[in-house]
Amino acid sequence: MTKVLLVDDDVELVDMLKEYLEQEGYEITAVHNGADGLAQANSGQFAIAVLDVMMPRLQGMETLRQLRQRSQMPVLMLTAKGDDADRILGLELGADDYVSKPCTPRELSARIRAILRRTQQAPAAAEGASQLVIGKLAMWPEQRRVHWDGGAVALTSTEFNLLEVLARNAGHTVSKQELSEKGLFRPLARFDRNVDVHMSSLRHKLGTLSDGRSCIQTVHRQGYVLVKD
The missing domain is CATH 3.40.50.2300 (Response regulator)
Known part of the structure; x- marks a missing residue:
């Protein structure tokens, strides 16, 4: 139980x-x-x-x-x-x-x-058991581990979910609606700032790109994108 x-x-x-x-x-x-x-x-x-x-x-x-x-x-x-x-x-x-x-x-x-x-998802049910690598970011979805530039990053379960959605769509904008549905497993409510606050936390926990920018960029009125460095 x-x-x-x-x-x-x-x-x-x-x-x-x-x-x-x-x-x-x-x-x-x-x-x-x-x-x-x-x-x-x-x-x-x-x-x-x-x-x-x-x-x-x-x-x-x-x-x-x-x-x-x-x-x-x-x-x-x-x-x-x-x-x-x-x-x-x-x-x-x-x-x-x-x-x-x-x-x-x-x-x-x-x-x-x-x-x-x-x-609590079983490894066999995970969407792709292999490592995800986008620039300095490495993720092991079945183990729920994240590294940035070789160092471990401690994320909450929701932060991990949201980052995985971005990583699987790296280089493409993901809407806040999709992030809420796939990361929080519920529709985005009106005036809901959950996604925005979690994205801010992720930016602080992850490192920057070679040009000093955050690896997570806001796309005005559309959503967020994980930048491929």
């Missing part, structure tokens, strides 16, 4: 989500503050963590920041509805996606499945 960590101080909500997710076949561990959530997440037992922003002892954003210092496990943030600042900050700190509260158990389950779909 896939192990999911729920970290939220709303006990009633957590109980409802836990009951639904267990019926969906997940094994759920629930804690109600950030400090306990961080300790559990760092144990390495879980496939994904669902992390609330507002919590006692250790706020969700600080929990995420500290977790990212040691782990790239998938993280789904629970944010207040309409709070764009929290959403963007969470993505910048390394969250894979977010769900606005109040949320339905069905929506949360769908987002969890979307994030885990690629990370």
Whole structure:
């Protein structure tokens, strides 16, 4: 069974989500503050963590920041509805996606499945088991490893998904709609900045081309392109 960590101080909500997710076949561990959530997440037992922003002892954003210092496990943030600042900050700190509260158990389950779909994909089902090489970038999709100029690069699961889509279309513009569908496994919503924030993070993590430009370029009103150096 896939192990999911729920970290939220709303006990009633957590109980409802836990009951639904267990019926969906997940094994759920629930804690109600950030400090306990961080300790559990760092144990390495879980496939994904669902992390609330507002919590006692250790706020969700600080929990995420500290977790990212040691782990790239998938993280789904629970944010207040309409709070764009929290959403963007969470993505910048390394969250894979977010769900606005109040949320339905069905929506949360769908987002969890979307994030885990690629990370738990069997090597035989991967689209091409061979290494992808574009200039200084090397990717091993079946192992979910990335190197830039010979050095390892630590990416979140969503960052890896998006970079793989760009790599398989290197030199060609990929729309944000396609990136959202293939990288986040959901349609691009209106005013959704997830793709943009993840692209900004990728630019910081990857090196530059020989002329000093970022290897990921924005194509105005069209999308993004991974430049072949």
